[in-house]
Amino acid sequence: MSNVPANLRYTKSHEWVRDDQGILTVGITDHAQDLMGDMVFVDLPKIGDALTAGKECAVVESVKAASDVYAPLAGTVTEINETLGVKPEAINNDPYGAGWLFKIKPAQASGVAGLLDAAAYENLLAAEG
Amino acid sequence: MLIFEHSRPGRVNPAQIPGATAGGEDLPAVFLRRQPLLLPEVSELQAVRHYTRLSQRNFAIDTHFYPLGSCTMKYNPRAANKAAMLPQFLARHPLAPESTGQGFLACLFELQEILKAVTGMKGVSLTPMAGAQGEFAGVAMMRAYHTARGDSARSEILIPRAAHGTNPATAVMCGYTVREIEVDQQGDVDLESLKKALGPQTAGLMLTNPSTLGVFDRQILEVARLVHGAGGLLYYDGANLNAILGKVKPGDMGFDVIHLNLHKTFSTPHGGGGPGAGPVGVSERLLPFLPVPFVGAHSGQYHWVTEKMRPQSIGRLSAHMGNAGVLLRAYVYARLLGREGMPRVAEYAVLNANYLFKRLMALGFAGAYPARRATHEFLLTLKDLKDTTTITATDVAKRLLDQGFHAPTVYFPLMVPECLLIEPTETESPEDLDAFVDAMADIWSVAHTAPDVLKNAPQKLPVRRVDEVRAARDLDLVWRKA
Numbered sequence: 001m002s003n004v005p006a007n008l009r010y011t012k013s014h015e016w017v018r019d020d021q022g023i024l025t026v027g028i029t030d031h032a033q034d035l036m037g038d039m040v041f042v043d044l045p046k047i048g049d050a051l052t053a054g055k056e057c058a059v060v061e062s063v064k065a066a067s068d069v070y071a072p073l074a075g076t077v078t079e080i081n082e083t084l085g086v087k088p089e090a091i092n093n094d095p096y097g098a099g100w101l102f103k104i105k106p107a108q109a110s111g112v113a114g115l116l117d118a119a120a121y122e123n124l125l126a127a128e129g
Numbered sequence: 130m131l132i133f134e135h136s137r138p139g140r141v142n143p144a145q146i147p148g149a150t151a152g153g154e155d156l157p158a159v160f161l162r163r164q165p166l167l168l169p170e171v172s173e174l175q176a177v178r179h180y181t182r183l184s185q186r187n188f189a190i191d192t193h194f195y196p197l198g199s200c201t202m203k204y205n206p207r208a209a210n211k212a213a214m215l216p217q218f219l220a221r222h223p224l225a226p227e228s229t230g231q232g233f234l235a236c237l238f239e240l241q242e243i244l245k246a247v248t249g250m251k252g253v254s255l256t257p258m259a260g261a262q263g264e265f266a267g268v269a270m271m272r273a274y275h276t277a278r279g280d281s282a283r284s285e286i287l288i289p290r291a292a293h294g295t296n297p298a299t300a301v302m303c304g305y306t307v308r309e310i311e312v313d314q315q316g317d318v319d320l321e322s323l324k325k326a327l328g329p330q331t332a333g334l335m336l337t338n339p340s341t342l343g344v345f346d347r348q349i350l351e352v353a354r355l356v357h358g359a360g361g362l363l364y365y366d367g368a369n370l371n372a373i374l375g376k377v378k379p380g381d382m383g384f385d386v387i388h389l390n391l392h393k394t395f396s397t398p399h400g401g402g403g404p405g406a407g408p409v410g411v412s413e414r415l416l417p418f419l420p421v422p423f424v425g426a427h428s429g430q431y432h433w434v435t436e437k438m439r440p441q442s443i444g445r446l447s448a449h450m451g452n453a454g455v456l457l458r459a460y461v462y463a464r465l466l467g468r469e470g471m472p473r474v475a476e477y478a479v480l481n482a483n484y485l486f487k488r489l490m491a492l493g494f495a496g497a498y499p500a501r502r503a504t505h506e507f508l509l510t511l512k513d514l515k516d517t518t519t520i521t522a523t524d525v526a527k528r529l530l531d532q533g534f535h536a537p538t539v540y541f542p543l544m545v546p547e548c549l550l551i552e553p554t555e556t557e558s559p560e561d562l563d564a565f566v567d568a569m570a571d572i573w574s575v576a577h578t579a580p581d582v583l584k585n586a587p588q589k590l591p592v593r594r595v596d597e598v599r600a601a602r603d604l605d606l607v608w609r610k611a
């Protein structure tokens with residue numbers, strides 16, 4: 001069973017979101033990295049990019065496939081994880097820590113509450129088998 | 130060993146060096162090379178041996194069963210190649226006058242007619258030079274059609290999740306945005322998801338049928354009705370035409386535009402990067418937009434149809450008429466099969482796939498869509514095998530190489546975990562299919578008794594297990610002298 005930390009929020013498309021005083025850190029879940037396999041390349045948005053909720057904003061590429069990452073909420077990119085350029089494996093080794101992808105300042109701070117909580121995301125994983 | 134590693138300074142084989150060489154005297158000195166090219170210096174025999182050995186390491190349909198799903202790696206009869214290689218074809222200049230090329234034009238015209246008959250489309254142009262270019266031509270025609278009607282606000286192309294990656298790439302290249310459609314539990318297009326996505330912004334839907342899930346979408350007529358009802362067009366990706374050849378026509382399913390991969394279904398060896406041919410076919414309403422040139426006939430004479438006669442054409446996609454050699458092979462192959470032979474291609478392709486599917490499931494392998502009859506290919510999912518034995522689709526694929534089989538397609542489509550996509554094609558004998566089943570039976574048993582054997586495969590090939598992660602992360606293709 002994959003790791004689903006209780007203190008994070010999630011999307012149906014397997015991104016996680018951590019709210020640090022109004023700035024959201026986004027990554028892909030342990031389940032997603034396990035499904036994708038060894039990461040070899042990451043394409044991140046640019047700082048200042050305006051993201052639309054549900055639209056693709058990054059790409060993660062493994063030895064098996066390339067997959068879009070979707071913006072969990074609308075907002076502006078404030079920081080990206082540049083170390084992934086040389087160490088994409090951080091997503092596999094530490095998906096909720098060193099493997100974070102980017103940070104956004106959401107257009108509406110209240111949006112986070114609309115995302116899945118850990119229990120709802122676990123149900124989603126169980127339903128996907 | 131690389132050819133450079135055989136190199137010894139001063140070793141030359143001058144027998145075939147051309148007598149007269151251009152001196153380059155008229156080039157400014159600044160552009161002249163000061164040191165000789167760093168070419169390998171080997172004898173003629175060393176060169177011959179090196180490349181002959183390399184060629185013997187090829188994993189090819191001529192030597193091995195090649196069940197690479199969705200790629201249709203079938204045997205292409207030598208007769209088709211022989212006819213296409215006639216010196217009169219090979220030496221013909223593409224700009225030679227129509228009057229001296231009536232035989233060549235007749236072949237292309239008849240190929241257009243055959244493809245129209247087999248697909249149920251109203252017009253065909255042979256000029257796209259590969260499947261991806263055929264797709265581009267097809268979607269460009271959809272765009273031209275909407276624009277010609279003053280309906281240019283249509284901005285979205287709908288594509289099911291299981292589609293080939295080329296479909297969304299094509300849509301984006303043609304200036305559309307892509308909207309993904311869900312696939313239901315049985316592998317068919319999810320009609321509710323489709324209905325929700327359809328609207329005045331819909332330019333069309335791109336679909337492969339049978340899909341890359343190895344099943345035929347049974348609701349295709351309803352899908353066509355819905356898309357047409359919203360004012361959109363239906364695009365058929367001909368990647369899997371082998372399954373329905375002579376049996377079902379995309380035109381009868383309601384498709385408005387299709388492309389075919391002649392190099393897959395119609396007898397050109399492929400997988401080495403070309404050349405290919407991706408002709409497009411269209412329904413009545415898209416006829417004015419066909420790419421030029423194609424061949425027309427009038428009073429028993431054949432001629433090129435060009436922009437002058439088709440002002441609304443999307444234009445030209447290649448310098449002349451496409452890849453003539455591939456088109457000629459396809460023509461000869463189609464004539465060899467005839468009207469009776471075409472459906473037998475589909476029948477045996479589907480029979481072989483279902484035979485393998487049933488036998489592999491009897492061994493314990495899990496089908497991704499076990500309740501569905503397979504088409505020309507089928508999907509296994511090794512998720513349960515991985516959970517119980519840690520053996521992955523990669524391990525199975527690598528072990529098959531040891532056993533003398535090309536690996537099936539792995540990890541595609543990604544929505545099915547640990548999948549193998551297996552396409553035996555119609556050209557394999559029952560004995561060869563049984564040999565593959567025996568190999569898979571051995572793998573199944575070894576997975577449960579000695580999984581390390583699979584983890585360490587391949588053992589018998591010149592190159593052992595490749596570190597795919599390192600190869601992707603630290604790509605280095607340059608040989609340097611030690």
